Amino acid sequence: MAGWRTTTTNQAIAFEEVQAVTRRRRLRIWLPVAVVAILLAALIGNAIHEFRVMRADALALSEGVIGNLQSRIETEVGAYLGPIPGVVRFTRDLLADEDLLSVRRELAEKVASGILDNTPQLTSVFIGSPAGEFFMVRRYQDGEQRGLETKTIRRPHGAQDAPVMQLTRHGAKGEVLSDEQAPWDGYDPRARPWFVGAAKSKDLFWTDVYLFFTTSAAGITASLPYLNTDGDLVAVVGTDVELASLSRFLATLAIGKSGLALIVDDQGRVMAHPRKPLVSKDGGGELRLLRVDDIGDPVVSRAFDRYRVEGHGRHDFEMAGRRYISSTSSLNQLLPHDWSILMIVPEDDFVGFVAENVRDTLGMGLAVIALAGGLAGLVVRQGLRADQEAISILERQAQLDAQGEAFGMLAAQSTLFEDNGRNGLALVTEAVARSSRVRRASLWQLAPAGDALVCLDSFDQQTEGHTDGATLDRSEHPGLFEWLQSENAVGDVASSDDARLVSLYRSYLAPLGCQALLSVPVKVDGQVTGVLWLEDGRRSEWPNQVQRFARAIGNLMAIRQAASATAGAVVAMPPAGKAKAHDSEAAPRTEAPVQELNIDARLGARRTAAFAAKLPDGAHPVRADDVQRIDQLAFVSLRFSDALALARSADDRSGESTIARLLAQIDAAASQHGVAYLKFLTDRVVAAADPSADVQHATVCLAEFALAAQAACERLFAEQHAPSAFHLGMDLGPAIGSLIDRKESSFNLWGEAARMAYAMADSAPPGTIHTTESVYEALHDRYLFQLRGHHYLEDVGEFSTYLLGGRL
Numbered sequence: 001m002a003g004w005r006t007t008t009t010n011q012a013i014a015f016e017e018v019q020a021v022t023r024r025r026r027l028r029i030w031l032p033v034a035v036v037a038i039l040l041a042a043l044i045g046n047a048i049h050e051f052r053v054m055r056a057d058a059l060a061l062s063e064g065v066i067g068n069l070q071s072r073i074e075t076e077v078g079a080y081l082g083p084i085p086g087v088v089r090f091t092r093d094l095l096a097d098e099d100l101l102s103v104r105r106e107l108a109e110k111v112a113s114g115i116l117d118n119t120p121q122l123t124s125v126f127i128g129s130p131a132g133e134f135f136m137v138r139r140y141q142d143g144e145q146r147g148l149e150t151k152t153i154r155r156p157h158g159a160q161d162a163p164v165m166q167l168t169r170h171g172a173k174g175e176v177l178s179d180e181q182a183p184w185d186g187y188d189p190r191a192r193p194w195f196v197g198a199a200k201s202k203d204l205f206w207t208d209v210y211l212f213f214t215t216s217a218a219g220i221t222a223s224l225p226y227l228n229t230d231g232d233l234v235a236v237v238g239t240d241v242e243l244a245s246l247s248r249f250l251a252t253l254a255i256g257k258s259g260l261a262l263i264v265d266d267q268g269r270v271m272a273h274p275r276k277p278l279v280s281k282d283g284g285g286e287l288r289l290l291r292v293d294d295i296g297d298p299v300v301s302r303a304f305d306r307y308r309v310e311g312h313g314r315h316d317f318e319m320a321g322r323r324y325i326s327s328t329s330s331l332n333q334l335l336p337h338d339w340s341i342l343m344i345v346p347e348d349d350f351v352g353f354v355a356e357n358v359r360d361t362l363g364m365g366l367a368v369i370a371l372a373g374g375l376a377g378l379v380v381r382q383g384l385r386a387d388q389e390a391i392s393i394l395e396r397q398a399q400l401d402a403q404g405e406a407f408g409m410l411a412a413q414s415t416l417f418e419d420n421g422r423n424g425l426a427l428v429t430e431a432v433a434r435s436s437r438v439r440r441a442s443l444w445q446l447a448p449a450g451d452a453l454v455c456l457d458s459f460d461q462q463t464e465g466h467t468d469g470a471t472l473d474r475s476e477h478p479g480l481f482e483w484l485q486s487e488n489a490v491g492d493v494a495s496s497d498d499a500r501l502v503s504l505y506r507s508y509l510a511p512l513g514c515q516a517l518l519s520v521p522v523k524v525d526g527q528v529t530g531v532l533w534l535e536d537g538r539r540s541e542w543p544n545q546v547q548r549f550a551r552a553i554g555n556l557m558a559i560r561q562a563a564s565a566t567a568g569a570v571v572a573m574p575p576a577g578k579a580k581a582h583d584s585e586a587a588p589r590t591e592a593p594v595q596e597l598n599i600d601a602r603l604g605a606r607r608t609a610a611f612a613a614k615l616p617d618g619a620h621p622v623r624a625d626d627v628q629r630i631d632q633l634a635f636v637s638l639r640f641s642d643a644l645a646l647a648r649s650a651d652d653r654s655g656e657s658t659i660a661r662l663l664a665q666i667d668a669a670a671s672q673h674g675v676a677y678l679k680f681l682t683d684r685v686v687a688a689a690d691p692s693a694d695v696q697h698a699t700v701c702l703a704e705f706a707l708a709a710q711a712a713c714e715r716l717f718a719e720q721h722a723p724s725a726f727h728l729g730m731d732l733g734p735a736i737g738s739l740i741d742r743k744e745s746s747f748n749l750w751g752e753a754a755r756m757a758y759a760m761a762d763s764a765p766p767g768t769i770h771t772t773e774s775v776y777e778a779l780h781d782r783y784l785f786q787l788r789g790h791h792y793l794e795d796v797g798e799f800s801t802y803l804l805g806g807r808l
Helices: 002-081 083-097 103-120 193-201 244-251 297-312 348-412 419-436 479-484 499-512 544-566 604-612 641-646 658-672 695-719 750-763 773-777
Strands: 124-127 134-142 146-156 164-170 176-182 218-227 233-242 262-265 269-272 279-281 287-289 318-320 320-332 341-347 441-445 454-461 465-467 472-473 488-490 516-524 527-536 628-638 677-680 684-688 726-741 747-751 771-772 785-791 797-807
Touching: 002 244, 002 262, 002 320, 002 341, 002 348, 083 124, 083 218, 083 233, 103 124, 103 134, 103 146, 103 479, 103 684, 146 419, 164 677, 193 218, 193 233, 244 262, 244 269, 244 287, 262 297, 269 441, 297 318, 297 320, 297 341, 318 419, 320 658, 341 348, 419 441, 419 454, 419 465, 419 527, 419 544, 472 641, 499 516, 499 797, 516 544, 527 544, 544 747, 628 641, 628 747, 628 750, 641 658, 658 677, 658 695, 684 695, 684 747, 684 750, 695 726, 695 773, 695 797, 726 750, 726 773, 750 771, 771 773, 771 785, 773 785
Parallel strands: 726 771
Antiparallel strands: 124 134, 124 233, 134 146, 146 164, 164 176, 218 233, 262 269, 262 341, 279 287, 318 320, 320 341, 441 454, 441 527, 454 465, 454 472, 488 516, 516 527, 628 684, 628 726, 677 684, 726 747, 771 797, 785 797
């Protein structure tokens, strides 16, 4: 192999050049990537910095906005409630007298009407006396009608007498709409909180929030007592303020995009809310004031809880992944109550524009970087393409050098076909495999009868081994022999649509781990006498250079073979059944012939004895010519696992179903190989040897039948482009035969051998023949087997199972 040292040197030089190109490729890739990464990091860092700075500025600005809003609310509440004490004092001073009864009703109505017309926040003006008399002017609305209503309660016969109530309604222009006496509604001013508080304090009194008697609306009352010169209470003057007016004012405020402002007291009662009614019903149906918990807003509840714990001021918090700004301020400078303004606004309402601006800036920057990256990618692509072309040129040059050296070496071998061509053919296959850089290279020769293809030599680079003597029979691969007549380069045999290659792939290529096949026929005088195969792993297509080299080698082999034939030195075919193995690599269908296996030669005898022990002695007396125990009988079970595939049409012309054609071919194979027993049961075909024939000969016939049935199934499923949905099992063991019809000589077979054949078929991989150790004992000198696994049989023990690959 001196020539291969030069090839190694050339490959080393090419390897160094390829490494240099590879280093340049890395630089061309990583430099633009690094630049783009730096730009991207700078852009992201700048965006983060800008976001933080702008966010801090926006939050600082939000503090001023919230403070201004709180001041506005305080101002509005002050303007809303501030004039009321003066109005009450003015009313008392204008209407009060030593005796309330001396006050003229006409004057009181005019004064109250004027006050209500000029003070929209007031809902009523009233006067109550210690005697239980009452006078009130209030606003009313009945449907679309609105105006003022005067309510007078008098006790003409004393404080304990039944009161007389009179209601007078005036329209919007002051006209009298109705004036009537009505039954007393039970109202007693002396029991109302505004009367009690003013009488007790003897000064201006603000009630707590309560529900008004007439309208059931929530509100507060400002009342002032009138005392005579002796300090006795003469009357109490007051005015009502509905809190709904404050709620309407809060609804007009714009606090960010979704902010909220409300007025609450320390007890959690809501004094004003922009969107919620202030009066609700409790569980018993009674009206009560709205509380913070009744709002059902967890954000408001959290803000109020923070206020109760931390007091007035700003309290920011985070909830459900969102930050909120909360601020509370007191209104006790306006009212003698613990009222507070509670303001809540999401932080995004103030800083959301910051994120949007940064997002827009980041998007524009990313677009620029993407454009730069795209341009860099184009430059990198051009560079990589140039490097790839350079590497391809170097590889092609190295391959050309190797192929040239292979041609020179083969041309120098004058003894290529001498000594039956063994050493020369090994040089050919090894040179072709190495120079073409494929997994395997093999030379095959047609048998003289043309019914078989014999492997002269096969070299595997992965194992560095040679094998020869494998045989591919025409009966098992009929489509293959038709396919060999032309030069073919198949990239991926497993995905090929050519049905003629299915049997070759499943029985020869797949077990060896090869997917791609390049076939070059060796022709002498226009006749195909052999073939050169290049076998490799997954490959989409074969390079033209490799195809040309393979054809040149095929022509060289044809020339040498023709010259040898002229000189009378014809290459001899290897003797049948003797395969030379220089390595552990395999022949067809299997990776290696099974050698030096631990085979129990007594297995057949033990199975026969165990089966005989199970049979009853005389329990059912029968004639010996009706039922017979058979010590050894071969069975084959063929099981189909796809019922739909069997029901399809075999082709479009005849309309014949797949199962009909398949059974016809199986029946023909049974007749050809002398199978005496054949039955089709549901999805299974059962075949058995002739019980009266020689066991060894009958087992060989049944094995030939199994191989023929396998080939027929492979062809038919391949034509439909369907997976191999069939499984074969074979056993040689004890059985029972029974004569059914003497006239027709019909008989039935069953027993352990039949059950084991069934079990082997059920556990066989798709498209294979699964056999027991008993079959291997009988046929291992004629057929190729591959160890499959082990099986346990009761009263016999564990034994090995095998896959039947083909003939030796």
